[in-house]
Amino acid sequence: xxxxxxxxxxxxxxxxxxxxxxxxxxxxxxxxxxxxxxxxxxxxxxxxxxxxxxxxxxxxxxxxxxxxxxxxxxxxxxxxxxxxxxxxxxxxxxxxxxxxxxxxxxxxxxxxxxxxxxxxxxxxxxxxxxxxxxxxxxxxxxxxxxxxxxxxxxxxxxxxxxxxxxxxxxxxxxxxxxxxxxxxxxxxxxxxxxxxxxxxxxxxxxxxxxxxxxxxxxxxxxxxxxxxxxxxxxxxxxxxxxxxxxxxxxxxxxx
Numbered sequence: 001x002x003x004x005x006x007x008x009x010x011x012x013x014x015x016x017x018x019x020x021x022x023x024x025x026x027x028x029x030x031x032x033x034x035x036x037x038x039x040x041x042x043x044x045x046x047x048x049x050x051x052x053x054x055x056x057x058x059x060x061x062x063x064x065x066x067x068x069x070x071x072x073x074x075x076x077x078x079x080x081x082x083x084x085x086x087x088x089x090x091x092x093x094x095x096x097x098x099x100x101x102x103x104x105x106x107x108x109x110x111x112x113x114x115x116x117x118x119x120x121x122x123x124x125x126x127x128x129x130x131x132x133x134x135x136x137x138x139x140x141x142x143x144x145x146x147x148x149x150x151x152x153x154x155x156x157x158x159x160x161x162x163x164x165x166x167x168x169x170x171x172x173x174x175x176x177x178x179x180x181x182x183x184x185x186x187x188x189x190x191x192x193x194x195x196x197x198x199x200x201x202x203x204x205x206x207x208x209x210x211x212x213x214x215x216x217x218x219x220x221x222x223x224x225x226x227x228x229x230x231x232x233x234x235x236x237x238x239x240x241x242x243x244x245x246x247x248x249x250x251x252x253x254x255x
Contacts, residue, residue: 029198030207030223037184037203040115044122044183045176051123052130052175057160059131060138071135075128082125086192089121093193111193118194118201122183129178137171138164170242177241181234185227 026034052074059071077085093111094100100110111117145163165172187205194201196210204223211220 027219030219032199033202033204033207036115036199036201037205040118040122040203041180041183043119044126045180047119047123048126048130048179049172049176052127053134053172055127056131056134057138057164060135071131074131077125078128082186082188083192085125086121086189089117089124089189089193093117093120113193113195113197113201115194115200118190118203121189121193122186125186125189126179126182129182130175133171133174133178134168137168141167173241174238177234177238181231184230 055070055074059067059074061067090112091097092099093103095104095110100112103110109116111120141164145167146159148163184203185205186203187209190201190203190205191209194203194206196202196206202210204227208220208223208227211217211223
């Protein structure tokens with residue numbers, strides 16, 4: 001328990017109750033949402049890196065219109081409202097959408113309002129946070145590492161894994177942290193494609209929404225505060241693990 005000195009009345013139901021003791025212990029429902037959020041973020045990070053790395057590599061190889069188009073589509077979640085993206089994902093993966101019809105024809109469970117559908121939507125939303133830092137790093141490396149590797153008889157895949165990937169390690173760390181952190185805090189797409197099913201799709205952002213909707217601001221404040229701390233620690237970890245990028249940013253600022 002953490003106690004706060006008493007103060008003036010808070011004004012009745014529906015107002016924040018900052019002046020009364022708050023229990024920092026987590027309920028079973030909150031622990032379930034935390035575990036589900038961590039599971040979702042881990043799956044999202046792994047799949048986003050697996051799919052985003054070759055896309056970022058292909059985009060960075062040449063500056064052509066098709067590659068620019070792919071880059072624009074892949075990074076579109078940065079600017080499109082999450083509810084709009086979630087709406088169209090719900091349409092395409094629903095029973096009357098093209099993906100949903102394929103799933104129905106194969107007697108597979110539809111993706112909306114399932115954890116698998118949540119992962120698919122989260123990967124799409126997190127893709128810009130993987131593709132952008134990786135493609136920028138690949139462009140910055142240039143052609144010399146590949147040329148040096150080819151003179152030693154390395155193939156394209158071997159050169160990428162043994163030469164390019166180690167040199168782009170800071171970018172991979174950035175992509176991993178950003179995709180993981182973004183998946184933890186995503187709300188709009190989660191609401192549209194996952195709904196609010198306990199132990200299935202109710203992640204931390206949805207649990208906070210439920211608390212606020214029920215005017216349980218004390219519990220909402222504890223979970224929201226925890227996410228703020230997590231966000232700060234994520235950004236701090238990115239700065240510590242990626243000192244080169246920090247140094248370069250400082251150099252550009254001084255110039």
